[in-house]
Ligand SMILES: *[C@@H]1O[C@H](CO)[C@@H](O)[C@H](O)[C@H]1NC(C)=O
Ligand SMILES: *[C@@H]1O[C@H](CO)[C@@H](O)[C@H](O)[C@H]1NC(C)=O
């Protein structure tokens with residue numbers, strides 16, 4: 526090809542000696558244009574004073590070396606008509622002035638595939654077949670895409686950190702440069718030990734001075750682009766990572782605490798139930814086995830329990846000799862006491878239910894507070910709940926005291942009743958002892974449910 530061009534040049538030079546020959550010239554050997562931009566490739570030729578017919582052609586080298594050349598457009602003179610070929614319809618044009626010897630090609634919206642060799646050819650009637658032409662290289666460049674700035678390593682005192690800057694696109698391949706600005710946006714030279722290589726900036730043993738803006742410029746022949754990173758160097762303890770670790774640890778501690786509370790509540794509730802059983806059991810025995818003679822003694826709850834257990838071991842046997850009447854009277858009264866016990870049990874059950882409901886409600890309230898309060902408030906809450914629990918414990922102790930008071934009241938009442946019982950027994954005993962027991966009983970002292978056919982005296 527070069528040889529052919531050389532021969533053509535010699536031929537044209539020879540022609541120019543003989544007659545007014547045409548020479549074609551493209552000023553630059555190559556043109557570098559950014560992708561998407563427009564380009565004008567100038568093409569000059571020797572003006573002809575007596576031009577009758579002329580054809581100007583723009584062509585380009587094909588994608589594959591063996592293929593025919595790509596025709597872009599052809600201009601005909603003197604008709605001044607222009608033909609744009611299929612692949613360049615709408616994006617190629619010609620600025621032509623025959624008298625000035627100008628036929629510039631315009632290409633609009635360049636793409637990567639427009640990187641080719643372009644040839645301008647001028648044909649005239651004087652040609653003997655080989656027309657004069659010139660060629661040039663068009664190189665479509667790609668501006669660097671906006672680079673991505675990243676930082677690796679902890680931005681803490683005494684750490685080593687690395688900045689990375691990279692553009693996805695760029696033809697030719699972009700080069701990168703980091704510039705550091707301090708917090709007042711004043712340019713600052715890189716620290717002595719820092720390295721800036723292929724977009725990777727490394728800093729060692731950083732201090733608070735390293736805080737500021739880190740701007741990377743990615744540039745190639747045609748354009749440049751920047752990214753900007755803001756860096757705040759923290760003391761080691763203030764770092765976000767350690768903060769999140771602290772938050773996680775606090776959450777773990779809180780979880781353990783909640784589990785602990787639940788276990789405690791569960792254990793206490795079970796203990797409460799056991800205590801209630803312990804308190805409820807002796808009440809039923811009080812009226813069956815208790816010796817009425819001991820009722821005059823003002824006994825407190827614990828003493829009474831020990832006395833009762835002693836009674837149970839040694840039940841008095843003189844009672845077996847008592848009259849049937851009195852025994853039925855006694856049974857009757859015992860029935861009433863049983864009724865009373867039932868009622869009291871139901872009352873205690875209801876009390877337990879109500880207390881359980883209260884505890885549930887309090888637990889639910891605590892849960893809600895746990896969920897909505899922030900971390901610091903939760904610490905305070907924990908203290909509050911300690912107080913709360915102490916209060917609740919006091920409340921419960923008060924309730925126990927109340928119950929014990931009630932129990933004592935009841936015991937007093939039972940004692941009264943026992944006293945009355947004793948009085949009556951004394952009276953009966955008197956009557957037994959005074960040989961008057963054949964006499965009919967006073968109807969008032971006799972229970973109405975007494976069967977009439979029962980003998981009044983076992984000796985009869
Ligand atoms: C390219 O040329 C077209 C048509 O003349 C015009 O609209 C467009 O703005 C030009 N583009 C540039 C980047 O100059
Ligand atoms: C920098 O970033 C680019 C693209 O994200 C990546 O390919 C390259 O490996 C990184 N270089 C370093 C030193 O991390």
Ligand SMILES: *[C@@H]1O[C@H](CO)[C@@H](O)[C@H](O)[C@H]1NC(C)=O
Pocket residue numbers: 683730732
């Ligand atoms: C890092 O810098 C501090 C002062 O900022 C210095 O005391 C320390 O020795 C340095 N550490 C290293 C490993 O260079």
Ligand SMILES: *[C@@H]1O[C@H](CO)[C@@H](O)[C@H](O)[C@H]1NC(C)=O
Pocket residue numbers: 710738740753754755
């Ligand atoms: C970097 O960003 C900061 C804050 O966004 C701004 O003040 C500063 O001017 C920017 N620097 C450059 C070179 O763009």
